[in-house]
Structure formats: C-alpha cells, structure tokens
Amino acid sequence: MKDDTAMQDMPSDGDVSIRVSGVGKCYHIYARPQDRLLQFLLRGRRQFYREFWALKDIDLTIRRGESVALIGRNGAGKSTLLQVISGVLQPTGGSMDVRGRIAPLLELGSSFNPEFSGMENIGLSASVLGLSEEQIAERREAIIAFADIGDFIHQPVRTYSSGMQARLAFAVAAHVDAEILIVDEILSVGDIAFTQKCTRFIREFRERGTLLFVSHDIGAITALCDRAVWLSGGTVVADGVPREVAHHYKAWMAGPQQHMTAQDFLETLKTAEAEATEVEAEAEAEAAVEAEVVVTQGGPDGETALVQTLDAQVQTVFRRDVLSSGEGGAKILQAWIEDARGTPVSMVNGGDLVTLCIEAEAQQTLDSLIVGFGVKDRLGQTMFAWDTTKTDLVIPPVNVGDRFRAGFRFHFPYLLGGTYTTNLAIANGTSDMYIQHHWMYDALEFHVQWSTVAQGLFGIPMDGVSLAINP
CATH class of the missing domain: 3.40.50.300 (P-loop containing nucleotide triphosphate hydrolases)
Structure with a gap:
C-alpha cells in the first residue's frame, strides 16, 4: 500500500x-x-x-x-x-x-x-x-x-x-x-x-x-x-x-x-504449509536416491529403462507442493493417468480408455474410505468429478500405515484441447456425511489434444449424420 x-x-x-x-x-x-x-x-x-x-x-x-x-x-x-x-x-x-x-x-x-x-x-x-x-x-x-x-x-x-x-x-x-x-x-x-x-x-x-x-x-x-x-x-x-x-x-x-479468528487460522495454515513443503522436498530427495538405487540394482536393461521412463512420466504431471487441506488421517503420495496399456501418460484424447490412479497411505484407521477426484479447466471450472461412493465397490477397513491405490477406469470425455488440472481427495464416511482427510488442489496436471469434435466445453461423439433433400 x-x-x-x-x-x-x-x-x-x-x-x-x-x-x-x-x-x-x-x-x-x-x-x-x-x-x-x-x-x-x-x-x-x-x-x-x-x-x-x-x-x-x-x-x-x-x-x-x-x-x-x-x-x-x-x-x-x-x-x-x-x-x-x-x-x-x-x-x-x-x-x-x-x-x-x-x-x-x-x-x-x-x-x-x-x-x-x-x-x-x-x-x-x-x-x-x-x-x-x-x-x-x-x-x-x-x-x-x-x-x-x-x-x-x-x-x-x-x-x-x-x-x-x-x-x-x-x-x-x-x-x-x-x-x-x-x-x-x-x-x-x-x-x-x-x-x-x-x-x-x-x-x-x-x-x-x-x-x-x-x-x-x-x-x-x-x-x-x-x-x-x-x-x-x-x-x-x-x-x-x-x-x-x-x-x-x-x-x-x-x-x-472456525473457533479461531481467520487471521490466526491463516497464519497457522501458512506455517503448516511451509513446514510440509520442506518435509516433501526432503522426502522427494530421499525417494530419488532410493529410486536410483532400485534402478541400479534392477534386472535386465529393458526393465531398468521402463522404470526410469515410468518415474519420469509420473513426476512431470504430479505435484506434491500444491495447496492442500484436511484432517491428516491419510496422505496422497502419488497420482497419474494410464492409457489402455497401463503406461503413464500426460497427454490424452477424447474417447481414450484411461485409468486415473491415486496412491495414498493411511495415517489412522479408515473404516469407510472414500477416494475421489475432480477435473478442472484453466479457469478453475469443474468439468467432471467422481468418487468411490458412486460405485458398488466394497472397500475393507484400512489400517494405520497401510498403502492403497485407487484406479478409476473410464473413457475420457471429449474436452476442448488445452491444459487441465485435477483435485484429489481422501475422506472417510459416507457420501452425505464424511470427514475430509487430504484434499490436494490442482495436484495432477495433464493435456488434452485439440480436437475438432469439441466446440465449447464438451464434444459429443456422433454415431452417424444423415441429410435428406426433399424427402
């Protein structure tokens, strides 16, 4: 000022x-x-x-x-x-x-x-x-x-x-x-x-x-x-x-x-985010060393190259240092998108069969685990979202220290070409009443190739088009 x-x-x-x-x-x-x-x-x-x-x-x-x-x-x-x-x-x-x-x-x-x-x-x-x-x-x-x-x-x-x-x-x-x-x-x-x-x-x-x-x-x-x-x-x-x-x-x-003033809460939250960023940086450095050791001690050259490629592709789309919130009962460790062959990708097309994978670790026992995501465009508008409560999937209780991976397999919608981000979430409870444990904003970034099918926000695939003159 x-x-x-x-x-x-x-x-x-x-x-x-x-x-x-x-x-x-x-x-x-x-x-x-x-x-x-x-x-x-x-x-x-x-x-x-x-x-x-x-x-x-x-x-x-x-x-x-x-x-x-x-x-x-x-x-x-x-x-x-x-x-x-x-x-x-x-x-x-x-x-x-x-x-x-x-x-x-x-x-x-x-x-x-x-x-x-x-x-x-x-x-x-x-x-x-x-x-x-x-x-x-x-x-x-x-x-x-x-x-x-x-x-x-x-x-x-x-x-x-x-x-x-x-x-x-x-x-x-x-x-x-x-x-x-x-x-x-x-x-x-x-x-x-x-x-x-x-x-x-x-x-x-x-x-x-x-x-x-x-x-x-x-x-x-x-x-x-x-x-x-x-x-x-x-x-x-x-x-x-x-x-x-x-x-x-x-x-x-x-x-x-909410019993805290907004000013006190914001100061506390920023301090926690700064400390979390430092911890994440140290963890990433240690993980990189461990990955190098694993790769070095890996099997045939083909397998080693595949591990290196997988790690490089995943790291380009998932960001651990984004804004996040929640009670801390679980922690999202990694997320990526796979194509139909199971290969991580950072570029998708409308109609592609893809799997969005979220890997996390429980910090406390979660008896009614919920995993979800939401895809947003560059203006922050939510294009679509989904979570495990919308399926018939029966998830057993997850104990402290357990790691788990959720996979959402679907045909990717026809979206306007550009860059998109994904919110990731881990909660416990039901669709109507739940406790949010880890919510990451814009953690997963990927690109949609330009498609002439998509005009506006969404495109609709056509089974066929007919035209009759003087029928």
Whole structure:
C-alpha cells in the first residue's frame, strides 16, 4: 500500500481506479427501542448503545482494469465495503479516491421506486447513474431488450420477482458506460439464461473496465476474477490469487478451526504449509536416491529403462507442493493417468480408455474410505468429478500405515484441447456425511489434444449424420 502523499501525487491519468485508505464503518446497536430516544436526550452524558464496527481500518488499492473478488462469510463486511465505495454509505472514518463512473449492482431494487413501473424506473435508475435525458431515451429500447421481462416492464416493480428485479437492474447497469462495475451476489437470483447473459457481459466488461465482484460461488470467482480479497470481521485477511485465497477461506470454513479468528487460522495454515513443503522436498530427495538405487540394482536393461521412463512420466504431471487441506488421517503420495496399456501418460484424447490412479497411505484407521477426484479447466471450472461412493465397490477397513491405490477406469470425455488440472481427495464416511482427510488442489496436471469434435466445453461423439433433400 502507498502512503497518503503518494495518493495525492497520483496523476489524473494514473492507473489506480479505487483507493481505500483506513476506512471504517461503525453502527450503533441499541438493546431497546427507547434507548434511541434516551441517547438523543442525554447525548454527551451517557451512552445507551454499543458500537459494532462493520469495517475496521480497510486499506485497498484496485488498479484500472482489474477484476477483484470479495469473499467471506455472511457478515464479514463485503456488502458494506461495496456500499461505501459506491457512495451509498458514508464511512465513519478513513478516505477514498474513486476515479470513473460506477455502476453498482447491490441490494436488489435499492435504486428502484417500488411504486413506479419498470419503464419509469429505467429513467430513475439511469439518471442516478449519470445519464442525461437524451442518453436515456437513446438506450431505453436496448435496456428493455436486455432485461427481457415482457409486459412486466409496464407494471410496478413491487410486483416483480427477485429475478425480474435483477434483470432490470443489470440491464440498466450494462448500458450506462460505467468504468467500474460492482456486482454483489446478483447472479445468484436469476435463471440460467439470465446468468449466462450477465456472465457474457461481465467477461466483455473486464476487457475495458474495473470489476468488483461478490459471490459465494468460488468457481465463478476463479473464472471471472484475477484477484481475491478475503474479509472477516470487517478486516482484510488475505489479498492475492483467487485460487489460493479461496483455498485458505474454504479450509477455514470447512475445518473445526472456525473457533479461531481467520487471521490466526491463516497464519497457522501458512506455517503448516511451509513446514510440509520442506518435509516433501526432503522426502522427494530421499525417494530419488532410493529410486536410483532400485534402478541400479534392477534386472535386465529393458526393465531398468521402463522404470526410469515410468518415474519420469509420473513426476512431470504430479505435484506434491500444491495447496492442500484436511484432517491428516491419510496422505496422497502419488497420482497419474494410464492409457489402455497401463503406461503413464500426460497427454490424452477424447474417447481414450484411461485409468486415473491415486496412491495414498493411511495415517489412522479408515473404516469407510472414500477416494475421489475432480477435473478442472484453466479457469478453475469443474468439468467432471467422481468418487468411490458412486460405485458398488466394497472397500475393507484400512489400517494405520497401510498403502492403497485407487484406479478409476473410464473413457475420457471429449474436452476442448488445452491444459487441465485435477483435485484429489481422501475422506472417510459416507457420501452425505464424511470427514475430509487430504484434499490436494490442482495436484495432477495433464493435456488434452485439440480436437475438432469439441466446440465449447464438451464434444459429443456422433454415431452417424444423415441429410435428406426433399424427402
């Protein structure tokens, strides 16, 4: 963060879009309704309220063109911060510098008069966002078409569903030439067609403007944003790459450590990850020596070459130093993909018969073992996932120190060519209730060759195509 002098010296054409410095927001909480009157009558002599700080000394700099997500549990201060940045709320303390027209999509209908029709609210909301009467007239039809709510556009907004209000609000925001777009959970209330339309607009907007995005959908955050800020208790806990920040946030939410503050948990988790990385590095070095000894003492040259090739191929796709979480009752040691002949590969094609192998060791007795995986694309979107609870496989109890290997054999789907990663998981319990013991994020990386079959995310193999002219 830069100091106040740097902020004052920032040129008008600088690349900083939003700068928040030491911002706090305090609310007065009254135990009884009459305490408000007593506070008014006796102010300065006695305090009849307690203070609740929704935001505490927030420092945040967002550069022009950045897409930044705010994550955190309900009550963390996300919406309050967005309202302060958009000018809906005045901060109790601190300062802000916002450069550019803001289009805030905050609480549904916050800029609408419920008694006005949708048509009338288009003019009201657009004027609040800075459009002139002439500009509103020019864009009214485009806004109506984007909202796509039919004849309801002439009905009072109080008769709208939450999805219809979201459609109208987003339609207005999409046509005001905003330089900063603020989206607060609005995508969660619409149908799939609306969500897809809004997502397409957001992707296009990212090319020319600054995006502030609040959502509990981690997949949407990793797909749409290049930075994530984790808020808890009105303070910034972490600020960084969405995948890493989201991992730490989910680990805190999922684990029994919720009695710890987010800051303490994150510090503990980072220390544990650093120590684990050192241990993994030492283990890999020892394993490499042992492997060399085994290879050296191996049988015929053909077998030695095969072992060397196997090890080289596996090591290129599996990474032990990735982010991970869990209770530690099991540890994933290795993972790889085999082709139909049982040879490890790092490149697959749609339709190939493959086996995804996961090798692990039990650190405690697991009486209801679950092994699973999920394949993700480069944007972090899950393409498909599977685990042993979805099969008829009967798994006997696994004892402390036992090593086990799970193999998932399937025809690989027709995916768009590119690089994919795989989450790996070991748990104990049932599909409805389980304890996660080792979850590794993006541990297995592989490539899918480009295929003309795949257009979009998935391709569908055709058994045949027919064409009849004048049948």
